[in-house]
Amino acid sequence: MTRKIGITDTILRDAHQSLMATRMRIEDMLPVLDQLDEAGFASLECWGGATFDACIRFLDEDPWDRLRTLKKHLKKTPLQMLLRGQNILGYRHYADDVVEKFVEKSAENGIDIFRIFDALNDVRNLEASLNAVKKTGKEAQMTICYTISDAHTIDYYKELAAKMQEMGADSICVKDMAGILTPARGIELVRALKEVITVPIVVHTHCTSGIAQLTYQAVIEAGADRIDTALSPLSEGTSQPPTESLVIA
Secondary structure (H helix, E strand, O other), rough: OOOOOOOEEEEOHHHHHHHHOOOOHHHHHHHHHHHHHOOOOOOOEEEEEOHHHHHHHOOOHHHHHHHHHHHOOOOOEEEEEEEEEHOOOOOOOHHHHHHHHHHHHHHHHHOOEEOOOOOOOHHHHHHHHHHHHHHHHOOEEEEEEEEOOOOOOOHHHHHHHHHHHHHOEEEEEEEEEOOOOHHHHHHHHHHHHHHHHHEEEEOOOOOOOOOHHHHHHHHHHHOOOEEEEEHHHHHOOOOOOEEEHHHHH
């Protein structure tokens, strides 16, 4: 039986963050939004990460206005953001009530999927965000930050994924920020996670080391449910693999 793989396109967030230091302006996005909305993506990552900071610091934009504008044009496709857990979109920890209000307003203004991560995989820094997202009824996608070390074993990742599902994750993303997840390791990891969780598994990687396309093919065959890609003008390099190529493959 043919299995449908969801595709999240990152061209409105991580793609230009990776290649252009998050400098894409809303006026550059507007001409293609209607077409993006008709493409059938599982979601469009369009907010969070460094976009909030870049809008204010470099682009003279209100990030909330940007989100509302995106939602106005993207009526069919779920909008996704990257949330830094207890750090929200800043560079320090914030109080729980601040986290809760930020999530509430993000949902009100258009975010449908919250990808929540802590750089050190400390789930204590994800609890407030997760609980806040669950209150809004939106999708809480908890994130495993992938790396390589003696401590980061398959069993470590299995235990982490099981804990996240127990906490209430609606989906779990394996986030390979450095692009170091190999095809063989990707197969091993996804199969292992499938043993302990039932929620959808998303795999996110970068082309930095030149193996991302092969890794995506491998993890899909191993059972991954969604992948992150970027439309070809802003793909590859330190960005994600091109959407078009993965769809054809």
